[in-house]
Amino acid sequence: MSLPDLNTDEGRLAYRKELRRVAWPIRMAGFLLIVLGGLLALGARTNTLGLDNGVMPVAYAALALGWVLFLAAIIIRTRHHKRRLAEGL
16 A cells, blocks of 8 residues: 555545544444443343343443454554554655
8 A cells, every 4th residue: 555645635535534444343343332231231220121230240241342342443543544654654
């Protein structure tokens, strides 16, 4: 890959789109696990849908795994960005 063209609006827009695609599945999986864990914890707290406190460890595990995936995606995207900008050196 060549150095991204950040001098034009079109080049910056294309590079932003490229960065958004990097680690997208990992980021979305993390986000969905965070939402699922939050909904499970909320459901257990309010006793909705028959959820009780037995589901809280699953909710906490989903939250923890979701944040790990989300942060891993951010790290992957940052490393990709640094590598792309270093290609011009």
